[in-house]
Amino acid sequence: MSGATKDQEPDAGIGEASPTRDRVVRALTDDDTFRVMVAVTSRTVRGAIEAQRARGETARHFADLLTGAVLVRETMAPQYRVQAVLKGARGRGTLVADAHPDGLTRGLVQVSDDERLTLGAGGSLLMMRGGANRMYRSVTEPPDGGSVAEALMVYLQTSEQIISVTAVGATTRDDSIEHAGGYLVQLLPGAARGPLMVMTERLAAMPPIGELLASVGGDADALLAELLYLMPHTKLGDSDVRHGCLCDVNAVLASLGTLPREEIVELMKGDEVLELSCDYCRTEYAIPTTRLEGLLARS
Numbered sequence: 001m002s003g004a005t006k007d008q009e010p011d012a013g014i015g016e017a018s019p020t021r022d023r024v025v026r027a028l029t030d031d032d033t034f035r036v037m038v039a040v041t042s043r044t045v046r047g048a049i050e051a052q053r054a055r056g057e058t059a060r061h062f063a064d065l066l067t068g069a070v071l072v073r074e075t076m077a078p079q080y081r082v083q084a085v086l087k088g089a090r091g092r093g094t095l096v097a098d099a100h101p102d103g104l105t106r107g108l109v110q111v112s113d114d115e116r117l118t119l120g121a122g123g124s125l126l127m128m129r130g131g132a133n134r135m136y137r138s139v140t141e142p143p144d145g146g147s148v149a150e151a152l153m154v155y156l157q158t159s160e161q162i163i164s165v166t167a168v169g170a171t172t173r174d175d176s177i178e179h180a181g182g183y184l185v186q187l188l189p190g191a192a193r194g195p196l197m198v199m200t201e202r203l204a205a206m207p208p209i210g211e212l213l214a215s216v217g218g219d220a221d222a223l224l225a226e227l228l229y230l231m232p233h234t235k236l237g238d239s240d241v242r243h244g245c246l247c248d249v250n251a252v253l254a255s256l257g258t259l260p261r262e263e264i265v266e267l268m269k270g271d272e273v274l275e276l277s278c279d280y281c282r283t284e285y286a287i288p289t290t291r292l293e294g295l296l297a298r299s
């Protein structure tokens, strides 16, 4: 796959200084008790939902998974890629979030129209993080009837030994995402459990994440200040997040390489040009069938 990047939703008219551009910020409380990650992902989530034509409850879970993947990447592996694959209860429906170190984030929705994706028994959350040389994988079962945030907290605690309070969410207006984002408050190793109880109560007393995002106008810094009100802290990182894709004609062609040889031969008998689209961004590629010969040579 080439390293070229295709942005699906350029920030038309929004300057660098805009507080509402999609970002993820990281901070540490000065008493070394908490690390806090705050993500604003409104445009990213809107772009991914539009590309995947997700709707209703599926779109809400998809929004949460995209934000969650950004938060986990920022928490565990800012230099690496994080992929989250959520399978619905009874194995019905799959959502994928794919967050890259340069902020590029994309996703996949594989849920049939008559299906409703819910979390619970028979479902799973597969998290993958790493680079070309080393990939960590972990599978956990989301709590029955729970939220993506709860599934992420289970994963973080059981697979990464990270105790956190995590919230992800979105608000909609006219069937379109208005605000999306979330936070992850991590109790640092060695810190006493007492402060966690105080923090948990503090966060529980706050409005739901969607309301919080709306109240700060989608500004990540203002959300951080709200979460850590009167708690001295230092900002450690601030990076952009955006919806985009990494596909090119070779990547789309390579996806055909998993087909059985007979099916590739069958495709070559058809039209001279094969119309294929990227599953993530729906970009269409016209591929001459002669290019499939290369796949046969390898299969």
Ligand SMILES: [Zn+2]
Pocket: 245, 246, 247, 278, 279, 280, 281, 282, 283
């Ligand atoms: Zn694509």
